């Protein structure tokens with residue numbers, strides 16, 4: 001049996017600033033609504049930067065849903081949605097949002113959300129986003145703009161890629177026109193550049209933080225990154241989260257320089273693919289008690305959208321809208337299997353990962369699709385131990401904790417035996 005040593009972990013002091021940072025975001029929403037300024041619901045992966053550039057206050061229902069889960073409220077909201085006829089298998093973020101609005105929950109501290117001026121969705125990550133806002137925009141009787149993003153697959157030619165980019169660019173300009181009509185705000189290219197620069201800087205520091213996680217021992221854990229990711233998709237374009245990330249980086253770098261890890265004892269380095277169980281983050285503490293640290297999550301990394309090395313700051317500032325289209329076409333979650341396997345293999349090597357835990361998310365197709373193929377390739381081609389666990393990011397009914405803990409313990413035992421041999 002692998003030994004549970006009750007190893008303690010150290011969260012970065014700077015991470016405590018996250019609460020304040022997110023508080024600013026919720027305050028800005030309250031303020032905008034109070035002053036009658038335009039607001040918009042936006043799905044993750046959609047160009048939130050354009051909202052900031054047009055002085056529209058974003059609200060992210062997925063972020064609100066995670067709060068409901070963390071506060072132990074998501075199950076109740078999901079059941080309200082199911083009572084209304086939404087299927088047990090549908091996305092639990094979507095159903096949480098349905099339950100929140102059907103129960104007229106506006107208290108943001110439990111994941112409540114308010115009526116927006118309009119809604120912005122995109123199918124860059126999943127088609128549920130579009131269906132979700134189609135349903136909710138009808139209920140709230142507000143306009144809905146959706147951006148269709150074609151997926152680049154293995155055989156996509158350069159000619160097709162060029163066409164895809166042109167197609168998305170046209171939609172982004174249509175979206176800007178749509179916002180101008182609704183808000184009566186004029187599009188200002190200099191403001192768009194300023195927002196784009198902040199978004200770029202925010203993402204780059206996040207990537208630098210991830211670079212530090214390559215070090216052994218890793219200076220930070222999921223206690224810093226799971227919550228730390230939220231400014232990336234709620235506030236890309238603002239200056240204040242950049243300061244928070246810089247502080248996190250500085251403290252993590254100091255730990256690296258002093259050889260201090262996030263865990264008192266680091267025994268196994270893991271990758272976790274998928275959305276965490278927001279209602280049960282203690283699960284990750286459980287891993288750490290064995291000295292198992294997650295050093296990379298593709299999910300939290302993917303929101304630092306400037307991953308295509310051909311996109312430099314100069315290019316971005318020169319043409320922020322056009323570059324946004326290119327970014328939407330290079331999002332991690334639209335990778336085909338071949339590229340995804342290759343990315344995983346590179347990451348496993350660079351971050352010195354001993355094993356991979358794959359979250360088979362029962363209500364999210366983009367997160368669960370291809371996991372068995374991915375596992376097969378990583379195990380057979382690269383001899384990397386992989387474990388698939390079933391669960392759901394927001395619906396606690398779908399996680400069998402005892403069974404999952406048993407699986408994890410066996411997996412850690414396997415990693416321990418490999419170390420010995």
Ligand code: SF4
Nearest residue numbers: 091126128364365366
């Ligand atoms: S199905 Fe998955 S990707 Fe789509 S909204 Fe739900 S959690 Fe997000």
